[in-house]
Amino acid sequence: MAGIGFRLNNMARGGGLVGIAGAAGYGALISAGPWLLTVLATIGLETWTKARLAPGQQHDMLAVTVYCFCLSAVAASPVNLLSVRLVADRLFVKDQMGVPALLLGGIAAASLLALVLGSLVFGALCALSFIQASLAILLVIWLTQIWVISPLLTAIEQYRIIFLAYAAGAAVAGGLLATPVERTLAAVCAGTGVTLAILLVTLRRYFCAPLGRAAVDLPGRKTFVLMIAAGFASTAAIWIDKWLLWFAPGSVAAAGSLRVNPINDHGSFLGLLTIVPGMALILIVTETRFDHAFRRMLSACTGTATLTAIEQARRGLAGVIFYDLRLTVILQSLIVGLSWVFAVPLFDLLGADTRGIFAFRNTVIGVLFHLVVLQKTIYLAYYDLFGCILLVWTSFCVTSGLMVWAQWQLGVAGFGLGYMAGAIVAAAVALTMVSKATQDLTYLLFVGNNPSMVGSGHHRLWI
Structure with missing residues (x-):
């Protein structure tokens, strides 16, 4: 992030009050804009479901959405830190050979873990129909791939594309929202797919080297393990209180065996x-x-x-x-x-x-x-x-x-x-x-x- 930081610093110093405000706004957009858009879109989805779905269906939709974000974050966490480090090393030596293979391997590993987690939760623990469960699993996989790709686009300074991709996905999902729950989930999946497609195209256009193996300086075994473990621990640290409070007094059952705690989830x-x-x-x-x-x-x-x-x-x-x-x-x-x-x-x-x-x-x-x-x-x-x-x-x-x-x-x-x-x-x-x-x-x-x-x-x- 330091590269864009230099530019924003110069903008703030050379533009007076306008420059300071512009640098602050652009910095907020880059550092937290996609996440902020996601939260606002989720709040919008919840507002829409309150007005158009029955209370039971609304709880089911809320549970599926929250669990999709949770599972995708967990599935991507072991891969994120390691993949960014390896790609950054290749960028440092100005050699893209091997990067597409690294990216494909990282995305595939995270997607496989997302498939396992999604199938376990939505296929075995939920009282969802086959179509609903399939859409929820697909959403987990696509969200996981977005979690993996977005930091890599940040590393190559494609900040605007990330924000625009999230905005386009939210707009598509909002335009397609409809009842019943299957169509609501399908709309969310469509928006997520649009975001993922834009990010993938941008990533492939930048890393245009042939898909093949090349000599890549992998970290030592200890560093490799530590980076994977640190990625998972950072995600678990943010989510563990929410995981536990899903079973605390005041939580509610939804979509079968799943539970949510709307009061804590909204406030936190x-x-x-x-x-x-x-x-x-x-x-x-x-x-x-x-x-x-x-x-x-x-x-x-x-x-x-x-x-x-x-x-x-x-x-x-x-x-x-x-x-x-x-x-x-x-x-x-x-x-x-x-x-x-x-x-x-x-x-x-x-x-x-x-x-x-x-x-x-x-x-x-x-x-x-x-x-x-x-x-x-x-x-x-x-x-x-x-x-x-x-x-x-x-x-x-x-x-x-x-x-x-x-x-x-x-x-x-x-x-x-x-x-x-x-x-x-x-x-x-x-x-x-x-x-x-x-x-x-x-x-x-x-x-x-x-x-x-x-x-x-x-x-x-x-x-």
Whole structure:
């Protein structure tokens, strides 16, 4: 993301107030625009189903939609981080040979996992008709492929195409919506298919090398495993409180054996929307500044700089990390305050159940610390410390799950506390990992994570 960050930074500096506003808006569009569009489309779909479907059918449609997003995120999670890393490595050496095969392999692996998960949930656990189950499984597979492809298009800076593809898919789905449930699911699948087709065509036009095997520098076995595990842990960390609360007091059964918790789901998803300003800040400012400082550190290490100059560059990098943390916390704290104050008018405007305000407010606080986690795991990825990234997301996931069980009997008052507690603990772990790694960065660069010193396999550091 640092490449587009440089451009947005220049836009903000050279365009006055208009430039700042334009950079902020464009940054928000790039960093969270597709996800924001998806959430708004989902809210629109829910509003449409309330007006046109019977209550039982409405619950079934809500359950299918939520589970499709959940299963697709899980299916794509082991592949996303690894595929982006491998493609980025090929882009760095300006060699596209092997990239189409890598992409095809990643998409196929994620799609196979999506087929298994979708068949298990919608084919075995749901009271859906054959057509409904088939459409739901197809939706899971296509959403999984979109999850895998979208970050790759971000890596090649095709930001507008991603947003336009999501917008086109939402428009097609909205135009085709009809009753009964089969036709509603078919409309959603059609919109998803349009989005996927646009993304696939764009990806293939960019990576136009012949489909064949080529020499690709694969990461070592430990790094390979850590990247897959970290991808899954990051997804589980965000979803685990929702998974557990689907069976908590106040949840409802839908579509057979599936369960949803509308009060928590609505509140938490609305709360997660407050992540957009922080994501834009990371894109425009913090990652760009860190990338500059890290490059200066690498230049000092690979050039003729003295140890004193290298240490000065390392301290400069640490200063940038501290400054960016302070900036993120200040901005997001302002968003938290505004969200708490205007929570009631917002829920009244949307016509949502006001009991979800607890989940909304707790989630908003959690987002503040979640952004810190995202920011620090980006730094750890620069340091090539995927063991640390896995530890951070695992602490998020475990703490969130334990907190949900601890407040099980609180009811709606405890919604969102699991996510908030997980984010707080993970932020503390991430800050510790980044501080320690930055302090030892000179050693890591020259010895600890230097393949010429310790090899590329067995002896590289896990943490």
